[in-house]
Amino acid sequence: MTIRIIQHAELLVTMDSTRREIRDGAVVIEDHQITWVGATAALPPQILARADQQINVRGRLVMPGMVNTHHHFYQTLTRVIPAAQDAVLFDWLKTLYPIWAELTPADVQVSTQLALTELLLSGCTTSSDHHYLWPNGSRLDDQFEAATTVGVRFHGARGSMSLGESQGGLPPDRVTEDEAAILHDCRRVVERYHDAERFAMRRVVLAPCSPFSVTAALMRESAALARSFGPAMNVHLHTHLAETKDEEAFCLERFGYRPGDYAELLDWTGDDVWHAHCVHLNPAEISRFAQTHTGIAHCPTSNMRLASGIALVRAMLDAGVPVGLGVDGSASNDSSHMLAEARQALLLQRVLGDPMAMKAREALALATLGGAMVLGRDDIGALAPGMAADIIAFDLTPIDYAGAAVHDPVAALIFCTPQKVDFAMVNGRLLVEDGQVLGVDLPQLAERHNQAARQLLVRAGVG
Numbered sequence: 001m002t003i004r005i006i007q008h009a010e011l012l013v014t015m016d017s018t019r020r021e022i023r024d025g026a027v028v029i030e031d032h033q034i035t036w037v038g039a040t041a042a043l044p045p046q047i048l049a050r051a052d053q054q055i056n057v058r059g060r061l062v063m064p065g066m067v068n069t070h071h072h073f074y075q076t077l078t079r080v081i082p083a084a085q086d087a088v089l090f091d092w093l094k095t096l097y098p099i100w101a102e103l104t105p106a107d108v109q110v111s112t113q114l115a116l117t118e119l120l121l122s123g124c125t126t127s128s129d130h131h132y133l134w135p136n137g138s139r140l141d142d143q144f145e146a147a148t149t150v151g152v153r154f155h156g157a158r159g160s161m162s163l164g165e166s167q168g169g170l171p172p173d174r175v176t177e178d179e180a181a182i183l184h185d186c187r188r189v190v191e192r193y194h195d196a197e198r199f200a201m202r203r204v205v206l207a208p209c210s211p212f213s214v215t216a217a218l219m220r221e222s223a224a225l226a227r228s229f230g231p232a233m234n235v236h237l238h239t240h241l242a243e244t245k246d247e248e249a250f251c252l253e254r255f256g257y258r259p260g261d262y263a264e265l266l267d268w269t270g271d272d273v274w275h276a277h278c279v280h281l282n283p284a285e286i287s288r289f290a291q292t293h294t295g296i297a298h299c300p301t302s303n304m305r306l307a308s309g310i311a312l313v314r315a316m317l318d319a320g321v322p323v324g325l326g327v328d329g330s331a332s333n334d335s336s337h338m339l340a341e342a343r344q345a346l347l348l349q350r351v352l353g354d355p356m357a358m359k360a361r362e363a364l365a366l367a368t369l370g371g372a373m374v375l376g377r378d379d380i381g382a383l384a385p386g387m388a389a390d391i392i393a394f395d396l397t398p399i400d401y402a403g404a405a406v407h408d409p410v411a412a413l414i415f416c417t418p419q420k421v422d423f424a425m426v427n428g429r430l431l432v433e434d435g436q437v438l439g440v441d442l443p444q445l446a447e448r449h450n451q452a453a454r455q456l457l458v459r460a461g462v463g
């Protein structure tokens with residue numbers, strides 16, 4: 001067993017059940033889990049005597065790694081494409097679908113590596129990714145392989161689209177799949193990759209894309225398949241829901257239901273389900289999501305970027321809906337920065353007119369505990385004995401925090417310009433030290449990714 005001590009944190013933000021914030025704090029890690037949390041001065045001598053490594057983090061704020069609950073990693077290849085910069089969701093999608101149809105397995109791998117590395121540097125130690133089109137032989141396996149090379153905890157959502165244009169759906173037929181093949185592959189990847197144990201580095205999620213790109217039958221069958229593995233397997237369900245007014249109109253016209261009602265009708269509520277966006281849920285739908293503990297991935301930047309609207313997160317939290325944060329796909333953000341997303345969440349709730357609508361510590365709780373809750377995990381999101389050693393640290397000395405961190409370092413993280421982490425550990429493994437990602441040549445990764453991005457547009461005939 002390896003014992004490591006992180007000590008002398010300027011402030012240790014635990015996010016534990018009493019939300020302790022400890023000056024000159026320390027964390028003891030045995031292999032991949034936390035065994036002790038407290039003040040450095042109170043470290044038990046018998047632990048100090050057995051420690052293999054002591055890591056000093058003076059001047060740093062130490063906190064649990066953040067949890068990203070919604071993303072589409074492949075979209076890092078199509079950020080800020082001029083034709084999709086100033087469009088609402090449906091037009092944005094119709095512009096990008098033909099480009100995404102050219103994705104290859106190598107594109108999926110390099111974009112997964114890039115997005116996870118970018119997320120890691122922003123303080124994310126667990127991420128879900130919703131990948132829903134699989135052209136040219138690409139598979140979820142490509143993502144799991146790439147995620148392993150980065151070391152971030154990964155919940156791969158096996159997405160799908162089956163309702164093409166010819167059937168009244170939004171995507172072109174050529175990026176859709178046969179429903180029997182989708183369900184067959186979903187079962188395969190759960191059996192191959194899903195780890196239901198605590199401290200799991202890999203989980204699989206079943207994730208039909210959205211009401212306007214899959215049939216009701218596929219939604220129902222995906223839910224039934226996920227639940228057929230049994231509650232102990234904890235296979236979760238994820239989709240996009242109530243993102244735009246256009247989607248609401250589509251659902252009313254095609255199905256005769258509002259999106260929230262439609263989800264309920266299809267058995268897509270419960271503590272094993274989380275929906276991205278939910279910008280346009282009405283109070284009755286919010287109340288039913290609360291009663292059923294149906295989770296939400298709030299994606300404020302994307303909602304602003306695509307002019308989708310403002311999700312009523314204050315009302316959701318007051319009602320008891322589990323809410324996590326998602327940076328969303330990189331073609332509608334256009335970055336993968338968890339701390340920036342927490343800041344956007346705070347600011348966007350206040351736009352409705354209430355300066356109390358979200359506070360800094362609430363935004364940070366959404367990014368940690370909230371994300372853990374919607375992903376169905378009790379081992380991440382807080383620093384406490386028995387939790388996973390997913391730990392990040394921000395240097396409080398840069399100019400961006402000057403005059404702020406001295407008053408309230410926790411609030412400074414959220415209110416000031418978002419910074420990158422100085423230190424990050426996932427499952428007890430050190431991944432970022434002194435602001436550098438260990439073992440990764442970042443300029444080389446960015447260049448490989450840029451080449452893939454250029455070639456993707458050439459193949460699509462728009463480069």
Ligand SMILES: [Zn+2]
Nearest residue numbers: 240276328329
């Ligand atoms: Zn999305």
